[in-house]
Amino acid sequence: MLDECCGPGYASPADAMKAPRETLLYTVALYVGTGVEKPDYLATVDVDPESPTYSSVIARTEMPQIGDELHHSGWNACSSCHDDSSMARKYLLLPGVRTSNINVVDVSDATVPKLHMVVSGDEIKAKTGLSGPHTVHCLKSDIIISMLGDADGNAPGGFLHLDKEFNIVGRWENDITGMNYNYDFWYQPRHNMMVSSEWGAPNTFMPGFDLEDVGKGKYGQSVHFWDFEAKKIVKSIDMGAEGMIPLEVRGMHDPTSNEGFFAATLSSNVFRWWKDGDDFQIEKVIDIPTVDVEGFPVPMPSLITDILISMDDKYLYFANWLHGDLRQYDIADKANPKMTGQVWIGGLLGKALEVNGVTVQGAPQMIQLSLDGKRLYVTTSLFSSWDNQFYPGMKDKGAQMYIVDCDTAQGGMAINPDFVVDFGREPNGPSRCHEMRYPGGDVTSDIWM
Amino acid sequence: MTTTYRVTLRNRNGVPLDVAEDEPIYAAALRAGIQLPIACNYGGCITCAAKLITGHVRQPKGTALNRRQSQAGFILLCVARPTCDCVLDVGVESHRGLYQNPFAIAGNRYPPDA
Ligand code: FES
Numbered sequence: 001m002l003d004e005c006c007g008p009g010y011a012s013p014a015d016a017m018k019a020p021r022e023t024l025l026y027t028v029a030l031y032v033g034t035g036v037e038k039p040d041y042l043a044t045v046d047v048d049p050e051s052p053t054y055s056s057v058i059a060r061t062e063m064p065q066i067g068d069e070l071h072h073s074g075w076n077a078c079s080s081c082h083d084d085s086s087m088a089r090k091y092l093l094l095p096g097v098r099t100s101n102i103n104v105v106d107v108s109d110a111t112v113p114k115l116h117m118v119v120s121g122d123e124i125k126a127k128t129g130l131s132g133p134h135t136v137h138c139l140k141s142d143i144i145i146s147m148l149g150d151a152d153g154n155a156p157g158g159f160l161h162l163d164k165e166f167n168i169v170g171r172w173e174n175d176i177t178g179m180n181y182n183y184d185f186w187y188q189p190r191h192n193m194m195v196s197s198e199w200g201a202p203n204t205f206m207p208g209f210d211l212e213d214v215g216k217g218k219y220g221q222s223v224h225f226w227d228f229e230a231k232k233i234v235k236s237i238d239m240g241a242e243g244m245i246p247l248e249v250r251g252m253h254d255p256t257s258n259e260g261f262f263a264a265t266l267s268s269n270v271f272r273w274w275k276d277g278d279d280f281q282i283e284k285v286i287d288i289p290t291v292d293v294e295g296f297p298v299p300m301p302s303l304i305t306d307i308l309i310s311m312d313d314k315y316l317y318f319a320n321w322l323h324g325d326l327r328q329y330d331i332a333d334k335a336n337p338k339m340t341g342q343v344w345i346g347g348l349l350g351k352a353l354e355v356n357g358v359t360v361q362g363a364p365q366m367i368q369l370s371l372d373g374k375r376l377y378v379t380t381s382l383f384s385s386w387d388n389q390f391y392p393g394m395k396d397k398g399a400q401m402y403i404v405d406c407d408t409a410q411g412g413m414a415i416n417p418d419f420v421v422d423f424g425r426e427p428n429g430p431s432r433c434h435e436m437r438y439p440g441g442d443v444t445s446d447i448w449m
Numbered sequence: 450m451t452t453t454y455r456v457t458l459r460n461r462n463g464v465p466l467d468v469a470e471d472e473p474i475y476a477a478a479l480r481a482g483i484q485l486p487i488a489c490n491y492g493g494c495i496t497c498a499a500k501l502i503t504g505h506v507r508q509p510k511g512t513a514l515n516r517r518q519s520q521a522g523f524i525l526l527c528v529a530r531p532t533c534d535c536v537l538d539v540g541v542e543s544h545r546g547l548y549q550n551p552f553a554i555a556g557n558r559y560p561p562d563a
Contacts, residue, residue: 032486032488032496033486033496033541034466034541035485035486035540035542037484037485037540037542053549063504065485065494066487067487067488067489067490068485068488069488069496097489098488098489098494098496099489099490151492152491152493152495153489153491202489202493202494203493203494203512203513206489206493206494206495206513207493207494207513207514207515208495208548209493209551210515210551210558210562211551211557211558211559212515213559214559215558216563241560241561244560265469267560290559290560293552294549295553296552296553297552297553297555297556298551298552298553298555298557298558298559299552299560300552320486322552338550344546363520384494384496385496385548387492388544388548389548389549389550389551390550395541
């Protein structure tokens with residue numbers, strides 16, 4: 001997949017879309033909070049329909065320490081380094097939210113990932129005063145990781161700067177003023193901008209989700225726009241009750257664009273954001289109403305836990321983890337996204353308890369789209385302690401992975417009937433599968449400069 | 450000399466541990482070859498929660514439990530040190546009642562300003 005003359009990734013989003021179809025997919029799989037006292041692992045899943053082992057886990061790479069809570073992941077290099085032939089997309093970084101360890105896995109042999117090294121959480125805490133690693137982005141010659149807490153697990157955290165050999169350089173930002181909490185970020189150097197979002201302090205969200213903590217202001221409701229070169233926040237927007245717990249932030253892949261979307265997870269609203277001269281603006285464009293569910297005295301939000309934009313910037317996808325649906329929106333008119341597809345997988349509304357012969361534990365949560373935009377991969381676990389609150393069966397029955405086929409011409413979605421990976425049947429016991437990556441890059445890691 | 454207390458893991462065949470007054474119970478169990486749930490190892494994340502059946506512990510820096518969970522007898526083994534002989538149930542099997550779906554609890558409010 002690598003050009004001989006070039007570095008990792010692709011010259012443009014259009015080139016990425018023409019890449020060969022993905023045949024392997026990596027997902028983290030967790031034992032935290034399941035009763036299986038073993039380390040979390042990286043699962044390599046065969047997604048090549050021509051292969052005899054299609055729709056199964058073909059390799060498991062165990063982390064050295066128990067209790068990481070692997071969550072998100074990111075590459076040592078992405079398309080932002082495409083012009084640098086000395087770089088290769090060879091290492092996948094797997095942060096442990098609970099231990100602060102950053103496990104680095106070598107995927108030189110794509111079917112047999114091997115542990116390369118661990119950046120120790122204790123060392124990160126000692127050297128930078130940060131904990132709770134989350135989003136990993138390659139920034140050309142650097143690697144930046146959003147950190148959700150200080151060394152004691154309190155807010156606001158900051159950003160960890162690693163070099164390409166995974167040495168700790170220090171903190172990336174010059175000034176954190178304005179940030180109450182940290183979570184995800186997206187950057188675009190061409191427009192000298194970065195956008196970051198807010199979950200809560202590790203000591204707040206790690207033990208589980210408590211509405212009382214929301215009332216006490218212990219969860220975020222602001223987004224922050226950064227001067228990327230000066231490494232400081234230039235504008236923060238407090239969204240109030242409409243914007244509670246903004247999580248994944250996505251930008252358009254076209255580097256000439258200075259726009260994107262994010263979801264306020266608890267408020268269950270989608271916002272668009274854009275740079276407006278030297279200023280930044282946001283606008284709510286999708287609002288998912290709460291639902292009164294029998295047996296639940298409190299109105300239930302949909303909880304939009306993951307959102308992404310297709311490589312051609314034409315479709316927006318997101319997951320409603322409590323209601324149980326996945327949606328596709330046409331974003332030709334960004335101010336007025338039009339819903340073009342919806343499928344149900346699990347969820348507390350009980351609309352699809354069993355899918356492809358497996359009783360679903362959880363509901364659509366992390367999503368990853370193929371480069372050509374036609375296959376949306378989805379896993380059902382969110383976070384061990386939150387899983388244990390909302391979907392207590394998952395700890396004994398494991399999470400699931402599905403493929404949803406997406407119509408990119410007319411719009412529309414359908415669950416692929418031939419694919420399900422049931423992590424309830426893992427050899428060491430049921431596990432929780434979470435974020436997914438392909439060896440060749442994907443729509444949530446690659447950024448073009 | 451440090452005082453040592455007897456900590457009995459009731460749901461692990463009653464295995465007895467000798468735990469010094471300044472030693473976290475998790476560490477003492479590991480020393481005895483028993484791997485219990487662990488993650489943050491500083492009292493901030495709830496993964497190591499266990500149920501205290503009898504006895505008392507001290508848990509400096511344990512922030513992961515709310516009032517309801519503490520009143521129900523949950524403790525955090527990564528930071529809990531015995532102050533007398535104790536009997537515990539451990540592991541995920543002891544977590545019944547630890548977690549609640551906040552939308553299933555009458556009296557909870559969402560949205561917060563409603
Ligand atoms: S391991 Fe996190 S609270 Fe004990």
